[in-house]
Amino acid sequence: MTAPAGTERPVWTRYLPYLAVLGAAVVIQFLVTTEFPARLDNFFSDPVDSLGAWGQVNRRTGTHPLFTLVFNPLTSAVDGGIGLLETALTWLPWYILPTGIFVLIARRRRFMDASVAAAAMIYPGLMGLWEPTIETLALMSFAVLVSAAIGIPLGIWAAFRPRVEAILRPFLDIMQTVPAFVYFLPLLILFGIGKTNGAIATIIYALPPVVRLTTLGIRSVPKQSVEASDMFGASTSQTLFKVQIPTAMPTILAGISQTIMMALGIVVLAALVSAGGLGGLVLQSLQARRSGRGIAVGLAIVAVAMILDRVGRSMADSDRSKKLSLRARFGLLGGLLIGTVVGRLMEWTTFPSIWAPRSFDWIDTGVDWAIANWSPYTRAINDFIVGGIVVPLRNFFIGTVAWPALMLVVAFLVWRMAGPRLAVFSVLAMGFVGSIGMWDLSIDTVIQVMIGVFIAVLIAVPVGIMAGRNERVEAALGPILDGLQTIPSLVYIIPVVTLFTLGPMPGIIASVLYAMVPGVRITALGIRNVPSESVEASETFGATRPQTMFGVRIPLAAPTIMTGINQVIMMVLAMVVIAGLVGGGALGFETVRALTRNLYGHGFEVGLAIALIAMVLDRSTQALARRFQPPAAT
Amino acid sequence: MTSTAPSETPALSAEHVWKVFGQKPERAVQLAEAGESRSDILAETGCTIGVRDVSFAVKPGETFVVMGLSGSGKSTLIRCAARLIDVTKGTVHIDGADFTAMDSQQLREVRRKKLSMVFQHFGLFPHRRVIDNACYGLEIQGVTREKRHERALEVLGVVGLSGFEYHYPQQLSGGMQQRVGLARALCVDPEILFFDEPFSALDPLIRRDMQDELIRLQQSMKRTIVFITHDFAEAIKLGDRIAIMKDGAFDQVGTAAELIRNPATDYVREFTEDIPKAKVLTARDIMVAGGDSSRRVDASTSVLSLVPMLLNDPTPIAVSEDGFVIGQVDKATVATFMDEA
Numbered sequence: 001m002t003a004p005a006g007t008e009r010p011v012w013t014r015y016l017p018y019l020a021v022l023g024a025a026v027v028i029q030f031l032v033t034t035e036f037p038a039r040l041d042n043f044f045s046d047p048v049d050s051l052g053a054w055g056q057v058n059r060r061t062g063t064h065p066l067f068t069l070v071f072n073p074l075t076s077a078v079d080g081g082i083g084l085l086e087t088a089l090t091w092l093p094w095y096i097l098p099t100g101i102f103v104l105i106a107r108r109r110r111f112m113d114a115s116v117a118a119a120a121m122i123y124p125g126l127m128g129l130w131e132p133t134i135e136t137l138a139l140m141s142f143a144v145l146v147s148a149a150i151g152i153p154l155g156i157w158a159a160f161r162p163r164v165e166a167i168l169r170p171f172l173d174i175m176q177t178v179p180a181f182v183y184f185l186p187l188l189i190l191f192g193i194g195k196t197n198g199a200i201a202t203i204i205y206a207l208p209p210v211v212r213l214t215t216l217g218i219r220s221v222p223k224q225s226v227e228a229s230d231m232f233g234a235s236t237s238q239t240l241f242k243v244q245i246p247t248a249m250p251t252i253l254a255g256i257s258q259t260i261m262m263a264l265g266i267v268v269l270a271a272l273v274s275a276g277g278l279g280g281l282v283l284q285s286l287q288a289r290r291s292g293r294g295i296a297v298g299l300a301i302v303a304v305a306m307i308l309d310r311v312g313r314s315m316a317d318s319d320r321s322k323k324l325s326l327r328a329r330f331g332l333l334g335g336l337l338i339g340t341v342v343g344r345l346m347e348w349t350t351f352p353s354i355w356a357p358r359s360f361d362w363i364d365t366g367v368d369w370a371i372a373n374w375s376p377y378t379r380a381i382n383d384f385i386v387g388g389i390v391v392p393l394r395n396f397f398i399g400t401v402a403w404p405a406l407m408l409v410v411a412f413l414v415w416r417m418a419g420p421r422l423a424v425f426s427v428l429a430m431g432f433v434g435s436i437g438m439w440d441l442s443i444d445t446v447i448q449v450m451i452g453v454f455i456a457v458l459i460a461v462p463v464g465i466m467a468g469r470n471e472r473v474e475a476a477l478g479p480i481l482d483g484l485q486t487i488p489s490l491v492y493i494i495p496v497v498t499l500f501t502l503g504p505m506p507g508i509i510a511s512v513l514y515a516m517v518p519g520v521r522i523t524a525l526g527i528r529n530v531p532s533e534s535v536e537a538s539e540t541f542g543a544t545r546p547q548t549m550f551g552v553r554i555p556l557a558a559p560t561i562m563t564g565i566n567q568v569i570m571m572v573l574a575m576v577v578i579a580g581l582v583g584g585g586a587l588g589f590e591t592v593r594a595l596t597r598n599l600y601g602h603g604f605e606v607g608l609a610i611a612l613i614a615m616v617l618d619r620s621t622q623a624l625a626r627r628f629q630p631p632a633a634t
Numbered sequence: 635m636t637s638t639a640p641s642e643t644p645a646l647s648a649e650h651v652w653k654v655f656g657q658k659p660e661r662a663v664q665l666a667e668a669g670e671s672r673s674d675i676l677a678e679t680g681c682t683i684g685v686r687d688v689s690f691a692v693k694p695g696e697t698f699v700v701m702g703l704s705g706s707g708k709s710t711l712i713r714c715a716a717r718l719i720d721v722t723k724g725t726v727h728i729d730g731a732d733f734t735a736m737d738s739q740q741l742r743e744v745r746r747k748k749l750s751m752v753f754q755h756f757g758l759f760p761h762r763r764v765i766d767n768a769c770y771g772l773e774i775q776g777v778t779r780e781k782r783h784e785r786a787l788e789v790l791g792v793v794g795l796s797g798f799e800y801h802y803p804q805q806l807s808g809g810m811q812q813r814v815g816l817a818r819a820l821c822v823d824p825e826i827l828f829f830d831e832p833f834s835a836l837d838p839l840i841r842r843d844m845q846d847e848l849i850r851l852q853q854s855m856k857r858t859i860v861f862i863t864h865d866f867a868e869a870i871k872l873g874d875r876i877a878i879m880k881d882g883a884f885d886q887v888g889t890a891a892e893l894i895r896n897p898a899t900d901y902v903r904e905f906t907e908d909i910p911k912a913k914v915l916t917a918r919d920i921m922v923a924g925g926d927s928s929r930r931v932d933a934s935t936s937v938l939s940l941v942p943m944l945l946n947d948p949t950p951i952a953v954s955e956d957g958f959v960i961g962q963v964d965k966a967t968v969a970t971f972m973d974e975a
Contacts, residue, residue: 224757227718228815232771232822233746242773246761 021412025405032402044436044608045601048189052600055189071190078142078196085138093343094130096336098122101307103332105314117310120303129278129300136277137304139195139270140263143202144308147259151207152252155214156240165215172208177618178611179574180205180266181591184273185603188595198270198279206262213255217248257309261485264305268490269578272595278304282490286581291495292363298491367495374499382500385451390504393447398440407431414616418623426620429612438609444586445576446613448504452511452572457565460516464523464564465554474524485517489575497582507579507588515571519564526560527553562625569617577610587613643730644691645858646715646826651688651724653710653882656681659722672881684710686882687724694825697852697859699873701866701905707882708862709830715860716751716828717741728826746775750819754831756811758803764790764814765799771822786821793817793847809840816848820855829861833868845871866905870914878902890914912938912972917963920971921953924962930954931963940968 089097098121105114124133158165183201191197221244229239245252271279278301285294397406407430415423433442467474484492493510500506530553538552554561580588587606594603654662662681665674672683684707692698702708713719715726717733726733728744736744750771758767765786766773772782790799793813803811812832819827833841845868852859863869869876870890877887878901886898894911897903917940918933929947931940933955940963943951950964 222755222757224753224755225759227713228751228753228757228759228818229770229774230718231716231745231749231751231828232774233742233744233749234774235742238774242770243759247759249761 017412021409025409028405028408029402032404042601044605047601048604049599049601052189052598056192056598075191075194075196078199079194082138082142082195082199085142086135089134089138090131091344093340093346094125096340096343099339100336101311103336105310107329107332108314110310110314113310113314117307120306120310123303124300127296127300129281129297132276132278132281132297133300133304136267136279136301137307139199139202139277140260140267140304140308143199143206143263143267144256144260144312146199146203147206147210147263148256150203151210151255151259152214155211155252155255156218156245158211159215159218168211172211173618174611174615175204176208177570177614179577179614180262180269181574181577181588182607182610184269184595185591185600185607188273188598188603189600193274195276197273198267201273202263202266202270205266206259209258209262210252210255213258214248214252217251217255218244220251221247253313256312260305260308260312264301265489267301272592283581286490286494286497289494289498290364291367291498292361292365294491294494295363295487298487301491302487363495367498370495371498378499382503382505385508386503386505389451390447393451394444397443397447403434403439414620417627418620422616422619422623426616429616433609433612436605436608438587438605441587441590441606442609442613445573445588445610448508448576448579448584448586449511449569449573449613449617452508452515452576453565453569455508456512456515456519456568456572459512460519460564460568461523461561463516464520464561465527465549467520468524468527468557477520481517481520484513489514489578490581493579493582502583504579504584504586506582507576507584510579511572511575514575515568518567518571522564522567523557523561526557526564529560530556558628559625562621562628566618566621566625569621570614573610573614573617644727645694645696645729646860647689647691647727648711648715649689649725649727651685651711651714651726652683652722653685653707653714653719654681654683654722663723683707683882685714685721688879688882688884689724690877690884690887692826692858692860694858695856697861697872697874699861699863699869699876700879701863701869701873701876702879703864706879708864708879710882711879712828712830712860712862716749746771746822748825749828750822750824750826751828751830752812752815752819752832754834756803756815756835758811758814758818760802760804762802763799764795764801764803764806767803767814768817768821770818775822782821786817789817789821790814792820792851807840808836809844812836812844813847816851820851824857826858826860829859831862831864834864841868848872866909870909878905891916891919895919910938912936912941915971917951917953918955918960920967921961921963922967924950925952926959927952927962930959933960937968937971941972944968 092100098118101121102114102118105117124130154168158168180201183204184197187197187201191200225243225247226239229243234242267277268279268282271277271283274280278297281297282294282301285291285297407427410430411423411427414426433439463477467477489510492513493506496506496509500509534552534556535548538548543551576584576586577588577591580586580590580592583589587610590606591603591610593599594606652659652663652666656662656679658679658681662675662679662683665678666683666686670678676682686707688711690698700708700711710719714721717726717736721734725735728748731744733741733744759770762770765783768790769777769782769786772785777785787799790796793816795810795813795817798806798810803814806814812835815832833844836844849872861869861872863872873890875887875889876893878885878893880901886893886902888896891914893902894906894909894914897906913936915937916933917931917935917937920937921933927950929943929949929951931943931951931953933953940951944963944965948965950962952959953961953963
């Protein structure tokens with residue numbers, strides 16, 4: 001029994017805490033009932049309901065200064081701004097839009113970008129989607145412009161004042177972790193349904209990347225460049241505008257294009273609050289189960305994003321040498337003016353539709369064929385996953401396990417992953433979610449998330465490792481991943497719904513498809529960035545390929561891979577919630593129900609539950625990712 | 635403008651400059667003045683001492699080199715002198731005016747008119763073409779585009795960058811990028827030039843070219859230069875006077891010959907040991923008392939070039955300065971010196 005000093009304790013003792021917690025959980029199981037006592041069931045919902053009703057009344061006929069002086073004018077301003085954009089865009093002869101976009105970008109000699117953007121503007125017209133596309137274009141441009149107008153100055157401010165950044169950071173974190181879906185409801189109280197709600201939700205959701213990347217960009221300007229500018233006696237604003245902002249421009253632009261991508265994701269959902277445009281059409285095709293039309297509309301949304309991205313890039317290009325000559329620019333401008341005048345006189349304002357979304361009917365035919373031929377198999381998979389996994393898990397965690405036992409186990413696991421502070425937070429969060437009566441729904445959602453994450457990671461990590469090792473694999477995957485990431489997620493849920501019937505399954509599959517992308521990309525990045533010297537060192541010892549892979553590459557890439565998994569989890573959660581629209585049930589469905597039926601209180605509680613789940617999942621996996629990081633150099 | 639009358643005012647001077655990083659700088663200075671060690675001060679106050687009571691004066695037209703290894707505080711010192719960071723204690727004077735006491739308006743004014751700096755990693759502006767990098771200082775001063783471009787073209791020609799004016803910095807090699815840095819500094823016609831390890835990021839051959847280039851330029855322009863380096867050979871090659879810096883303070887200040895002949899500390903001696911002394915020391919440094927002879931050399935002739943003269947003809951050579959004979963060297967003196975070296 002006398003172990004020599006300095007040796008480790010036997011391995012099995014490491015599992016003692018786990019066994020102890022499990023034991024405690026079993027004991028609790030026999031002492032407590034399973035039902036969570038929802039003591040605060042009406043604590044939030046009642047006041048929020050009355051607040052909602054109060055808001056509803058005040059918005060229309062109100063006298064309260066908050067509405068008469070703040071929200072109603074804001075609503076009119078936003079509505080007016082978007083309306084003005086829309087009117088202007090529809091007033092123009094149709095061909096002025098694509099040519100105008102072409103000229104706008106081509107004046108920087110970016111002819112390739114200009115052609116792509118012009119083609120993207122023509123596509124929706126050909127599909128007979130001209131008007132809804134203009135509506136979406138106006139909504140998105142407005143949201144992106146406002147995001148940039150708020151985000152860039154805020155980011156610059158934060159770059160210079162660490163205090164400001166410290167205050168902003170938690171807000172940006174929450175804005176980025178909480179699924180976009182959650183924003184609509186509180187805004188519903190203040191702004192009602194319509195474009196304003198959609199625009200403001202989009203702005204809130206899309207703001208963090210501009211702020212973050214602007215701060216990052218300004219901070220990463222080489223110190224010596226700033227010192228050089230100072231040494232010439234430049235004032236603070238001269239240095240800012242002549243050195244720091246131009247040098248940071250590529251990073252700021254990356255932020256704006258991320259913002260555009262995020263806006264793209266939410267613009268479909270904005271249809272739920274009647275923001276109209278292409279999003280409404282996607283929802284319609286979802287309800288009518290018309291995949292072909294859904295994809296045609298989805299591509300139009302992608303086209304809008306592409307236009308905004310290219311125009312944004314050309315605007316930020318400050319390289320004078322690439323400008324066209326003054327004469328050429330005046331010529332183009334004159335041409336546009338003449339074109340406008342002629343077009344107005346001839347009333348060529350509506351797009352001469354040649355095709356219609358019907359040209360994507362072959363997809364519907366294909367899906368029909370697939371249903372006819374594959375559904376025995378897909379239904380079997382569906383029944384296996386839903387009947388064999390989802391339902392038993394749900395029954396076990398909701399029906400059998402006592403809530404304090406579950407809380408204990410979760411708290412323990414979070415504590416092992418992320419330390420005591422987050423463990424306490426998770427206990428408080430779970431207690432809170434249970435108290436407001438969201439226990440069962442939350443567990444249901446978390447189960448779906450876990451299954452989605454499990455499948456996504458199972459696919460994404462090996463594929464990512466392959467892509468990281470082999471450039472050809474990565475090149476081949478590129479377009480597929482791009483497509484999955486840019487096409488609004490709701491669009492490819494449609495064929496999945498038809499194949500697998502309603503229920504949790506489409507949500508899980510769609511979330512796997514959607515979330516795989518960052519998983520694959522970040523894993524590949526991690527594997528590729530393993531220093532070649534480390535690999536060579538391993539090989540010179542005569543290690544086999546698997547030995548090098550498992551002994552060197554994967555451990556060195558582990559922190560990066562964990563970051564990827566964190567993103568997978570967040571995206572699966574976002575998607576599982578959205579899947580409430582296609583019968584995924586749980587919190588997602590409740591959100592949709594609350595939105596469409598003005599159940600303010602209920603929606604608010606659901607939103608809180610989703611936000612808390614997102615925060616606990618995000619923080620604990622991020623902490624786990626940090627633990628994989630080798631100790632920093634001192 | 636080279637002053638013929640002996641000017642008493644140094645172009646740049648520092649008086650008891652301290653720079654302490656941390657929350658309690660005053661306390662740290664007190665402790666340091668009481669003679670406590672760096673590590674004790676760090677333990678007690680959490681402060682790091684960057685520069686410790688440094689004083690020096692640079693004459694107009696002089697090249698003053700501060701040589702030190704990394705962590706010696708040389709970069710901090712040059713940043714204090716240029717007021718890129720504020721000193722904790724002490725003063726810096728430029729042309730006799732208290733630079734450390736100036737408000738930001740005056741500071742900008744002095745920088746625009748008198749100062750320039752060349753950086754280790756060049757600090758170029760990647761979004762500007764070479765010509766727009768070069769004329770940045772003039773742009774800040776509000777000089778018109780036409781005039782500043784004219785001046786930039788001229789200066790770019792002087793540093794050998796003709797033909798590259800409309801490239802972007804990233805398109806040039808490291809050595810050429812630093813020429814852009816040099817052109818940018820010269821474009822505003824500064825009185826004082828700060829060089830912060832400008833050539834350490836370059837490979838050895840390019841570095842030698844750039845050093846020669848700087849010597850050539852300095853011969854015609856006669857600016858006051860403060861030059862930071864970690865390379866003792868570079869310090870000897872460029873510096874009229876050299877300060878050896880260690881742990882935030884100067885170990886010794888003097889000409890290359892003074893440092894090599896009389897290293898004040900073991901630390902200084904370590905640097906001088908690897909230096910080919912025959913190239914640095916001059917006839918003046920090794921001469922013995924003696925009279926005129928048929929052959930005369932100037933006192934500044936290096937020992938190395940005396941060797942072939944004495945091999946051909948071993949008779950003593952007179953050493954003269956300003957026409958007066960001040961001593962002589964013969965084969966024995968040189969041989970003894972070479973043995974010791």
